[in-house]
Amino acid sequence: MPAAPDHPNTISSLKKPDLILVHGFRGSPIGLAEIAKSLRAAGYSVHTPAIPPFAGAPALPDYTPESYADFLAGYVKSHHLDHPILIGHSMGSIIVAAALDRHPQVFNRRAVLLSPIAKRTALPLRIISPLSAILPRRAIDDITTLYLFVPKDKDLRQKVLAATHDCSNDCPPKKSQVFRAAQFSTRYAISDFPLKQNVLLIAGEKDRIMGQKSILTLAENLQADVKFLPNSGHLHNYEQPIETAELILDFLQDS
Secondary structure: OOOOOOOOOHHHHOOOOOEEEEEOOOOOHHHHHHHHHHHOOOOOOEEOOOOOOOOOOOOOOOHHHHHHHHHHHHHHHHOOOOOEEEEOOOOOHHHHHHHHHOOOOOOOOEEEEEOOOOOOOOHHHHHHHHHHHHHHHHHHHHHHEEEEHOOOOHHHHHHHHHHHHHHHHOOOOHHHHHHHHHHHHOOOOOOHOOOOEEEEEEEEOOOOOOOOHHHHHHHHHHOOOEEEOOOOOHHHHHHHHHHHHHHHHHHHHOO
């Protein structure tokens, strides 16, 4: 008896899904480069788009959840991707949540949120943060990076500062666009979107933007897995990129 023909979906089912890494406020793909490197080494096709208005990305008509969601859906269409998995860091976690809520049919049922913005920023910071748009880029980069950076490793700190400066110097956007993106990053949170996907949250134990309690509450509401990285903060993408990538890979292989 001749062998039965392969099922038409056999090959495609064995193909690893594409991954899209979404960086955060005042960031660029540089900030997620080490994580992307580890994921590619594991055989994944990784895409790291520049997110408006940073790193040379085109400006959006407005900076709303709908606009950011449509931007990611458009990226998927223009790059001919098949239900990619979204991985968002910081403000990128809000953008991912918005995209999954608005275009669930476009993306994979799994998602990873790094340094997740679990709840809306407190009112004082909501007022102050957009003002960073009018300050010198290098000054605000130094202030925010040194505040968010946790490890005592001076060499690593200087490496992170240099990478942050590279992010800012890579096609800096107009101040008006930075102001509007800052408003978006403080006026919305993951908790604004009723996600139904299988989600993994990864955060530093010493995150100075979002405390563990808020992240655990979000995890409970989303019925999501949550992993905390010891001795790491909001910038664990720089501080512990290999460990972060390992947690992502474990999640992708188990789910």
